[in-house]
């Protein structure tokens with residue numbers, strides 16, 4: 001993602017039964033520790049940069065993890081021409097059918113990581129790929145733990161999980177959001193019209209203000225999410241204030257008429273100094289932050305009919 005204001009820069013079984021539901025089994029609590037482990041697993045593959053071994057390993061892990069959980073898992077592969085070569089990229093789509101007749105929801109995150117640590121001051125370090133614990137792995141980690149919940153206790157509404165590739169390739173905006181753009185250009189007929197994008201949601205010091213593009217495209221979804229956050233006691237992490245407009249994977253989807261909001265904490269470390277640097281490592285993230293976001297998104301899904 002990229003803030004508009006920085007456009008000049010290269011870019012327990014704790015059972016929480018839903019009282020209204022008599023059909024579904026009570027859903028297991030969102031396990032933040034398990035989500036944090038998903039971050040370490042992804043970082044352990046190495047940077048998830050297209051055309052690298054770490055990227056291939058992570059894609060395989062996503063497929064292997066999702067197949068026993070979702071009703072259907074699909075790879076949307078595409079290539080992006082680059083110089084005389086091309087980047088091999090894959091969006092992964094996992095569907096949960098839902099137990100009722102309500103309209104489905106889309107939950108998305110990017111799984112690739114930035115090939116260059118643009119924000120490092122030392123030029124030698126700047127050429128290296130970022131570990132992408134928060135910027136990349138955190139959104140995927142929350143979606144993976146949600147997938148476990150959805151398997152264990154199917155929500156009433158259908159859910160499509162979308163793991164997009166090529167969000168952060170860069171360095172400029174022309175080479176970003178590549179997977180989201182491809183998906184938007186090849187929308188499956190059953191794509192849900194309403195959704196949430198997660199990006200940079202693992203920061204230990206979590207603050208997710210209302211993102212302005214999301215507010216203008218899907219105010220009702222933003223309102224629902226912040227109301228749920230307040231009800232769950234997460235008003236500190238989800239302050240009812242407006243943040244900077246962030247160019248992210250939700251924009252190509254909004255352009256296609258989908259109401260997709262971006263939950264993003266674009267204030268990562270002191271003076272934002274962990275962003276797009278080699279310091280974007282799992283120790284900067286916390287199970288509590290992942291659980292906060294997971295609880296809110298989970299409640300938003302499970303209370304829909």
Ligand SMILES: [Zn+2]
Pocket residue numbers: 001114135168276
């Ligand atoms: Zn990024």
